[in-house]
Amino acid sequence: MTALTRRRFTAGGALALAGAVLGAPRRASAQAAPASAGPPDPALVEDLVAANRILADQNVLDGYGHVSARHDRDASRYLMSRSLAPALVTAADIMEYDLDSNPVDARGRATFIERFIHGEIYKARADVRAVVHCHSPAIIPFGVTGVPLRPLYHMSAFIWEGVPLFDIRDAAGGMTDMLVRSPALGRALAQTLDRRTVALMRGHGAVIVGPSLPVAVFRSVYLETNARLQAQAMAQSANVRYLAEEEARLAAASVAGTLGRPWELWKRKALGK
Numbered sequence: 030m031t032a033l034t035r036r037r038f039t040a041g042g043a044l045a046l047a048g049a050v051l052g053a054p055r056r057a058s059a060q061a062a063p064a065s066a067g068p069p070d071p072a073l074v075e076d077l078v079a080a081n082r083i084l085a086d087q088n089v090l091d092g093y094g095h096v097s098a099r100h101d102r103d104a105s106r107y108l109m110s111r112s113l114a115p116a117l118v119t120a121a122d123i124m125e126y127d128l129d130s131n132p133v134d135a136r137g138r139a140t141f142i143e144r145f146i147h148g149e150i151y152k153a154r155a156d157v158r159a160v161v162h163c164h165s166p167a168i169i170p171f172g173v174t175g176v177p178l179r180p181l182y183h184m185s186a187f188i189w190e191g192v193p194l195f196d197i198r199d200a201a202g203g204m205t206d207m208l209v210r211s212p213a214l215g216r217a218l219a220q221t222l223d224r225r226t227v228a229l230m231r232g233h234g235a236v237i238v239g240p241s242l243p244v245a246v247f248r249s250v251y252l253e254t255n256a257r258l259q260a261q262a263m264a265q266s267a268n269v270r271y272l273a274e275e276e277a278r279l280a281a282a283s284v285a286g287t288l289g290r291p292w293e294l295w296k297r298k299a300l301g302k
């Protein structure tokens with residue numbers, strides 16, 4: 030064996046080991062820019078711009094964080110802004126990515142470091158059509174104390190299945206800068222999320238998914254509110270009465286039927302029309 034092949038063998042072994050530790054198959058990432066799925070529905074782009082502005086208005090996103098939507102013409106593509114504060118996003122800033130999070134047509138535009146959160150969740154979850162990654166403040170303590178987030182009221186009934194915690198130190202097997210900056214870390218986060226709607230990220234934030242942008246935005250807004258109200262309730266009493274599983278299932282179904290109301294309000298305010 031030559032030195033070169035030995036080095037290749039060793040590198041391959043280390044990669045296979047990392048894949049085995051994370052319990053996920055390795056995927057080769059594309060070398061050339063992936064092909065475009067074609068122009069997305071302008072209404073979807075408008076909703077994605079609105080989602081960025083709404084989440085900024087609602088203090089879920091600030092200068093950081095991002096929201097994406099699966100492409101309406103191709104389930105193997107998703108749409109997300111270039112690296113930009115969400116309040117500033119316009120239709121011209123929306124970029125197309127493949128599910129390995131390679132930009133289709135970057136044209137020099139910077140991409141979010143943590144875009145792998147989105148691509149790896151879309152790969153793992155055919156039901157998901159929108160993903161939010163945020164650092165909204167009230168949820169952060171629940172990621173570091175071991176106190177579980179639970180549905181305190183009907184608006185947050187969607188967390189009745191429980192909110193798992195992603196610890197990047199476990200996923201990476203050591204110290205990191207806390208950012209999901211690789212496909213492997215994105216896959217590990219998608220595995221923690223599993224079939225649920227929300228996963229907390231220790232010392233960082235959360236990821237929230239939905240079958241549409243309005244649902245993912247609604248969940249992101251009320252996850253933050255629930256965290257704030259739950260902390261208040263826990264400060265008042267050691268015996269907080271949360272929604273029972275059946276109440277939460279019923280409430281989640283009921284709220285889903287009226288979701289267009291806050292969405293229309295938020296969108297009009299966010300787009301100024």
Ligand code: MN
Nearest residue numbers: 143162233234
């Ligand atoms: Mn982040």
